[in-house]
Amino acid sequence: MSNDSPIGIHDLSFATTEFVLPHAALAEYNGTEIGKYHIGIGQQSMSVPAADEDIVTMAAAAAAPLVARHGSDRIRTVLFATESSIDQAKSAGVYVHSLLGLPSAGRVVELKQACYGATAALQFAIGLVRRDPSQQVLVIASDVSKYELDSPGEATQGAAAVAMLVGTDPALVRIEEPSGLFTADVMDFWRPNYRDAALVDGQESISAYLQAVEGSWKDYGEQGGRPLEDFAAFCYHQPFTKMAYKAHRHLLNYSGHDTDKDAVERAVGASTAYNAVIGNSYTASVYLGLAALLDRTRDLDGRPVGFLSYGSGSVAEFFSGTVVPGYRRHLRDAEHRRAIARRTPLDYAGYRRLHERSFPTDGGDHPTPAQTGGPFRLAGLRDHKRLYEAR
Ligand code: HMG
Numbered sequence: 001m002s003n004d005s006p007i008g009i010h011d012l013s014f015a016t017t018e019f020v021l022p023h024a025a026l027a028e029y030n031g032t033e034i035g036k037y038h039i040g041i042g043q044q045s046m047s048v049p050a051a052d053e054d055i056v057t058m059a060a061a062a063a064a065p066l067v068a069r070h071g072s073d074r075i076r077t078v079l080f081a082t083e084s085s086i087d088q089a090k091s092a093g094v095y096v097h098s099l100l101g102l103p104s105a106g107r108v109v110e111l112k113q114a115c116y117g118a119t120a121a122l123q124f125a126i127g128l129v130r131r132d133p134s135q136q137v138l139v140i141a142s143d144v145s146k147y148e149l150d151s152p153g154e155a156t157q158g159a160a161a162v163a164m165l166v167g168t169d170p171a172l173v174r175i176e177e178p179s180g181l182f183t184a185d186v187m188d189f190w191r192p193n194y195r196d197a198a199l200v201d202g203q204e205s206i207s208a209y210l211q212a213v214e215g216s217w218k219d220y221g222e223q224g225g226r227p228l229e230d231f232a233a234f235c236y237h238q239p240f241t242k243m244a245y246k247a248h249r250h251l252l253n254y255s256g257h258d259t260d261k262d263a264v265e266r267a268v269g270a271s272t273a274y275n276a277v278i279g280n281s282y283t284a285s286v287y288l289g290l291a292a293l294l295d296r297t298r299d300l301d302g303r304p305v306g307f308l309s310y311g312s313g314s315v316a317e318f319f320s321g322t323v324v325p326g327y328r329r330h331l332r333d334a335e336h337r338r339a340i341a342r343r344t345p346l347d348y349a350g351y352r353r354l355h356e357r358s359f360p361t362d363g364g365d366h367p368t369p370a371q372t373g374g375p376f377r378l379a380g381l382r383d384h385k386r387l388y389e390a391r
Pocket of ligand 1: 033034035036037039040041083114115116152153154155156188189200201202203205206209237238239240243280282310311312313
C-alpha cells in the first residue's frame with residue numbers, strides 16, 4: 001500500500017428504528033392534504049425510535065455488519081458524527097466501541113456541525129488513512145430528528161445511522177479532491193442544550209441551504225473541480241427528499257444549465273428512495289442517499305458522483321467520488337430493504353406517546369420498556385448512566 005493508493009468508502013451499512021409513522025396517519029390527525037407530504041415535501045413515512053433505541057443502538061446496529069465482514073484489526077479510529085448527542089463529555093462512539101468489542105488500541109471521538117458532521121468525519125478519516133494507509137477508520141453518522149409536535153417541522157422527522165469503513169483501495173467509492181467549502185453564520189436551525197426538539201426557521205433554512213449550494217459549488221470550481229457534465233448522479237443532504245430536487249435545480253440554474261425535469265430526476269431520483277420512507281436522519285441523510293443510489297443503480301461502474309453535504313448554522317461541502325467498478329458485489333441492498341420493511345407501523349397516538357416521553361433526570365433506577373427487535377438496546381438508566389446491552 002502506498003500513500004498514493006485511492007482512499008474512500010470500502011463498505012457501507014445502515015440501520016433505522018423499530019417503529020415507523022406513515023405520513024398518512026399524521027395527515028389524518030392534523031387535517032393536512034396528503035399531497036403536501038407525499039408530493040410537496042416528498043415524504044411517505046418517518047422512522048420513530050422505540051423507548052429502548054437511541055443514537056448508540058442504531059449506530060452499533062449499523063456498524064456491526066461491517067465488523068462481521070471485515071474484522072476490526074485495522075480499525076484504529078472511530079469517528080462518530082451526531083447532533084443528537086446523549087452526553088456533553090463522553091463520545092457516543094465509546095459505547096459503540098464497547099458493544100462491538102473493538103480493539104482497545106484505538107481512538108474514538110464525536111463530531112458536531114449539524115447535518116454536516118459526517119462529511120467532516122469522512123474527510124478527517126481520509127486524512128488519517130493517508131497518514132497511515134494500513135489503518136481503517138470507522139465513520140458513523142447517527143441521529144434522531146425531532147421537532148415540536150404540531151409544528152411545520154414535524155413532518156420532516158426521522159432517524160437512522162449509517163456506518164462506513166474508510167480505507168485504501170475501497171470497494172465502493174473513491175473519494176476525490178478537491179472539495180468546495182462554504183461556511184456562513186446563520187440561525188436557520190439550532191438546538192440549545194436544554195431542548196431535545198430543534199428550533200427552526202423553515203423558509204430561512206431552505207434559502208440558507210440553497211446559498212450554501214452556490215457557495216460550495218463556486219469554491220469547488222475555483223479549486224479545480226470537475227465540470228457538472230462529468231457527474232452520473234448527485235447525493236444531496238435530504239432533510240426531506242424534495243430538497244434534493246430543489247437543490248439540484250438551483251445548482252443547474254446557478255451554473256447556467258437547463259433545469260430539464262427528466263434530467264433532474266435522473267440526477268437525484270435514485271438517491272431519494274430510502275430517505276423518502278425514513279425521513280431526516282441529519283448527519284446520516286446524505287449517506288443514506290448514497291446507499292440508495294448504489295443499491296438501486298446498476299451502471300455506475302467507474303462513474304463520478306457529486307456529494308453536497310449541508311449542515312445548518314451553516315457549513316457545506318461539495319465533493320466528488322468515483323464509484324469503483326464491481327461495486328455491486330459488495331452492496332447490502334437486501335439487508336437495507338429488510339431494515340426498512342421490518343419496522344412496525346405506529347398509529348398517531350402511539351407515535352405521540354413516544355414523542356412525549358422524556359428521560360428521567362433524577363439519577364434513579366429506570367429500566368426501559370423492551371420494545372426493539374434490533375440487535376442492541378438501551379436497557380435503562382441508573383446513577384445518571386445509560387446501560388446498553390446486546391440482545
Ligand atoms: P410548511 O410551511 O409546512 O410547508 O414547511 P410549505 O407551505 O412550504 O409547503 C411545502 C411544499 O408542499 C411546497 O412546495 C408546497 O407548494 C407544497 P414548494 O413550493 O416548496 O415546492 N404543497 C403541496 N404539494 C402538493 N399537494 C398539496 C400541497 N400543499 C402544499 N396539497 C418546511 C415546510 C420544509 C419548511 C417545514 O417542514 C420545516 O420547517 N422543516 C424543517 C426544516 C427543514 O427541513 N429545512 C430544510 C433545509 S435546512 C437543512 O436541510 C438542515 C437540517 O437537516 C438540519 C441540520 O443541518 O442539522 C434541517
